[in-house]
Amino acid sequence: xxxxxxxxxxxxxxxxxxxxLWWTLSADSTNxxxxxxxxxxxxxxxxxxxxxxxxxxxxSLRNLFIGLAxxxxxxxxxxxxxxxxxxxxxxxIPVVDFIRSIPSIALIPIFIVFFGLEGExxxxxxxxxxxxxxxxxxxxxxxxxxxxxxxxxxxxRFSPFQILWKVRLPAAGPQVFSGIQLSVxxxxxxxxxxxxxxxxxGIGAFAKITADSxxxxxxxxSTILMGLLGYVIYLIxxxxxxxxxxxxxxxxxxxx
Amino acid sequence: xxxxxxxxDVSMTYVSPKATNHVLExxxxxxxxxxxxxxxxxxxxxxxxxxxxxxxxxxPSGGQIVVDGKAIDGPPEGLAVVLQDYTRSLMPWxxxxxxxxxxxxxxxxxxxxxxxxxxxxxxxxxxxxxxxKYPWQLSGGMQQRVSIARALATRPSILIMDEPFASxxxxxxFGLEDLVLKVRxxxxxxxxxxxxDIDEAVYLSDEIIxxxxxxxxxxxxxxxxxxxxxxxxxxxxNPRFTELRTRVYEKVQGL
Amino acid sequence: MSVxxxxxxxxxxxxxxxxxxxxxxxxxxxxxxxxxxxxxxxxLWTSLQQAATWQSIGITLLQGAIGLVLGVxxxxxxxxxxxxxxxxxxxxxxxxxxxxxxxPIVLIxxxxxxxxxxxQMAVFIVAWPVFFIMAMQxxxxxxxxxxxxxxxxxxxxxGVARQIFHARIPSAAPFMALGLRICVVxxxxxxxxxxxxxxxxxxGQDLYYAESLGLTAETFAIVMLLGIIGMVISRLVEWAQPRxxxxxxxxxx
Numbered sequence: 166x167x168x169x170x171x172x173x174x175x176x177x178x179x180x181x182x183x184x185x186l187w188w189t190l191s192a193d194s195t196n197x198x199x200x201x202x203x204x205x206x207x208x209x210x211x212x213x214x215x216x217x218x219x220x221x222x223x224x225s226l227r228n229l230f231i232g233l234a235x236x237x238x239x240x241x242x243x244x245x246x247x248x249x250x251x252x253x254x255x256x257x258i259p260v261v262d263f264i265r266s267i268p269s270i271a272l273i274p275i276f277i278v279f280f281g282l283e284g285e286x287x288x289x290x291x292x293x294x295x296x297x298x299x300x301x302x303x304x305x306x307x308x309x310x311x312x313x314x315x316x317x318x319x320x321x322r323f324s325p326f327q328i329l330w331k332v333r334l335p336a337a338g339p340q341v342f343s344g345i346q347l348s349v350x351x352x353x354x355x356x357x358x359x360x361x362x363x364x365x366x367g368i369g370a371f372a373k374i375t376a377d378s379x380x381x382x383x384x385x386x387s388t389i390l391m392g393l394l395g396y397v398i399y400l401i402x403x404x405x406x407x408x409x410x411x412x413x414x415x416x417x418x419x420x421x
Numbered sequence: 422x423x424x425x426x427x428x429x430d431v432s433m434t435y436v437s438p439k440a441t442n443h444v445l446e447x448x449x450x451x452x453x454x455x456x457x458x459x460x461x462x463x464x465x466x467x468x469x470x471x472x473x474x475x476x477x478x479x480x481p482s483g484g485q486i487v488v489d490g491k492a493i494d495g496p497p498e499g500l501a502v503v504l505q506d507y508t509r510s511l512m513p514w515x516x517x518x519x520x521x522x523x524x525x526x527x528x529x530x531x532x533x534x535x536x537x538x539x540x541x542x543x544x545x546x547x548x549x550x551x552x553x554k555y556p557w558q559l560s561g562g563m564q565q566r567v568s569i570a571r572a573l574a575t576r577p578s579i580l581i582m583d584e585p586f587a588s589x590x591x592x593x594x595f596g597l598e599d600l601v602l603k604v605r606x607x608x609x610x611x612x613x614x615x616x617x618d619i620d621e622a623v624y625l626s627d628e629i630i631x632x633x634x635x636x637x638x639x640x641x642x643x644x645x646x647x648x649x650x651x652x653x654x655x656x657x658x659n660p661r662f663t664e665l666r667t668r669v670y671e672k673v674q675g676l
Numbered sequence: 677m678s679v680x681x682x683x684x685x686x687x688x689x690x691x692x693x694x695x696x697x698x699x700x701x702x703x704x705x706x707x708x709x710x711x712x713x714x715x716x717x718x719x720l721w722t723s724l725q726q727a728a729t730w731q732s733i734g735i736t737l738l739q740g741a742i743g744l745v746l747g748v749x750x751x752x753x754x755x756x757x758x759x760x761x762x763x764x765x766x767x768x769x770x771x772x773x774x775x776x777x778x779x780p781i782v783l784i785x786x787x788x789x790x791x792x793x794x795x796q797m798a799v800f801i802v803a804w805p806v807f808f809i810m811a812m813q814x815x816x817x818x819x820x821x822x823x824x825x826x827x828x829x830x831x832x833x834x835g836v837a838r839q840i841f842h843a844r845i846p847s848a849a850p851f852m853a854l855g856l857r858i859c860v861v862x863x864x865x866x867x868x869x870x871x872x873x874x875x876x877x878x879x880g881q882d883l884y885y886a887e888s889l890g891l892t893a894e895t896f897a898i899v900m901l902l903g904i905i906g907m908v909i910s911r912l913v914e915w916a917q918p919r920x921x922x923x924x925x926x927x928x929x
Contacts, residue, residue, distance in 0.1 A: 176766065176767065176769060179770075255686075256689040259689060260689050260693060262907065263690075266907040268869065268902055271880070275895065275896065279709055361785070361873050379789075392778045396778060496830055500832075504828065506824050509825060513923035514921075524829075527832070527834065
């Protein structure tokens with residue numbers, strides 16, 4: 166047996182066992198809250214492969230994607246530039262720190278006040294909430310560039326702007342990505358939260374409405390779908406990170 | 422003359438799915454009680470492997486190591502170690518005195534006895550007054566002294582050192598070498614040391630074993646008959662010292 | 677520069693933001709959407725004098741604390757066992773990571789059915805992520821124990837139990853402390869989320885009512901209060917962490 170197969174088997178037996186346990190233990194369940202997994206699975210196929218996907222999943226993901234794109238780019242831009250100036254950082258960072266301390270989900274009511282319950286509100290609140298972790302991580306990363314590296318490029322007569330984009334930001338890459346990872350998680354939480362709160366479309370709204378109407382099997386399918394989406398989004402993030410930071414993983418001989 | 426450690430036809434082969442690495446071939450040697458023996462040889466020859474076999478952390482694939490008339494199976498009673506990586510072998514979350522006290526928990530000592538052991542060990546290595554400090558508050562040389570004090574506090578009969586002074590600067594190194602000689606004098610511990618440094622081996626040892634070849638064998642045993650007490654200046658300026666280091670050097674290079 | 681020396685920059689920028697806020701709230705286009713800074717602050721001030729507010733704060737923190745303690749107490753032994761066994765560690769990596777990256781908010785609709793809008797639900801929402809974070813951190817930390825340290829202990833014939841208590845657990849402590857630091861923030865977040873989205877008692881629920889009744893000043897005041905609580909807690913944890921694992925490089929600076 167080759168080592169990849171062994172690795173797969175070692176990782177896979179537990180989830181397979183858990184799913185099998187759930188399947189068999191729930192098979193004869195009459196408890197309305199714990200319907201048989203088989204029922205949930207069949208309903209899952211009916212709903213999410215792929216009939217309801219364009220209505221309830223794609224718009225959510227589009228909001229998340231646009232919100233994240235705005236939030237992360239703003240975070241990197243602002244974080245990188247205030248990283249250059251001690252004075253600016255001393256004024257701005259405390260404010261950022263305060264806003265970041267607000268549980269991200271609590272921002273939703275404020276944004277509802279301004280934008281109502283529609284898609285714009287969701288994009289706006291995702292963008293706002295995801296901006297800060299990236300901003301702080303970028304600011305810290307840009308400030309902690311290796312001084313030897315900076316001396317070297319200064320000797321090569323790079324302008325400060327060139328230094329920022331060619332040296333400081335790439336060197337800060339790993340830190341920026343750890344900020345983005347947090348942002349992706351927050352973005353996902355805020356996406357689901359805004360859907361549950363602002364009734365209407367979206368996977369979170371679907372889960373809430375079906376649960377409130379005692380469509381328990383449907384509620385279970387959407388819970389599972391949300392879980393899977395959360396994991397897929399994490400996998401996509403990892404793939405992007407591995408690609409952008411391939412120099413870092415190669416240099417540190419980290420496992421891809 | 423009593424034999425403290427009997428290395429009896431020891432062979433070692435590492436087997437991994439990718440390759441088989443035959444490191445030691447029928448190495449035999451008898452270490453006399455109270456002697457200071459250095460193991461030298463080119464890099465990668467298997468010195469550290471031999472040392473790990475002596476500590477009982479690994480089992481030889483052939484032959485045996487006999488201590489106190491018994492083939493060892495795991496670290497033998499009365500063994501103490503000083504490793505190269507002092508930062509990694511001392512516990513950063515314990516103070517100097519607690520680091521020294523840790524191996525003592527196995528010995529049933531009264532509180533006063535334990536305290537006096539710690540105090541006398543620290544005094545021996547010249548660190549009295551640093552009991553409450555943490556290892557990382559001390560310099561590299563001082564940390565290595567703590568390792569030595571920890572070894573001494575157990576009142577060992579055998580001390581095994583793996584390149585103990587490789588990570589400290591040259592000045593500190595001379596001080597630690599003299600400290601080790603003094604400790605050996607005061608306690609009569611049988612000491613085995615692996616080193617890269619031929620001068621150090623000659624300066625400290627009663628005997629030097631040279632490992633060479635692949636798989637490695639003992640190609641020479643050199644008696645260092647330089648008289649004790651040795652001093653950094655006189656001993657190292659002694660023409661006999663120069664002759665011995667030349668001989669060891671040639672053997673290590675395989676000349 | 678002399679102004680900066682006399683006043684901390686944080687104070688200046690906070691003042692500037694409050695002034696901007698005050699100005700913006702008076703604009704025609706804002707209508708009644710944005711309460712003025714003064715109204716919000718005075719609402720916050722009066723609410724802080726009411727026992728009900730403190731009760732909500734207390735419930736929010738208590739739900740977070742119970743969930744945190746519960747999660748940690750289950751996770752640490754599990755993580756320890758997983759860290760000691762190679763097979764255990766690699767068998768559970770995928771499953772634990774899968775469940776860790778799924779935020780517990782997805783469980784709220786289904787939990788509402790099973791547990792209802794209760795404090796138990798909030799505790800579960802907190803304990804769930806805490807368990808996965810702490811189990812993984814502990815297992816990783818235990819595995820990360822320096823082999824040189826363990827070999828040194830074996831040379832001195834110290835047994836497995838002593839190796840666990842004197843080397844494995846202290847080695848894992850910095851990872852556990854970092855996990856705990858994350859978990860404290862997660863606990864406050866989870867307790868608030870459970871209230872706001874799931875109707876569990878506490879500040880989250882107050883916020884939900886304030887928003888749905890159109891009480892904008894209250895809404896803003898509660899959000900500010902949550903920010904202050906979050907900040908105080910992060911500062912406390914930042915202060916405590918290097919004092920608990922005092923030997924790690926970062927805390928020696």
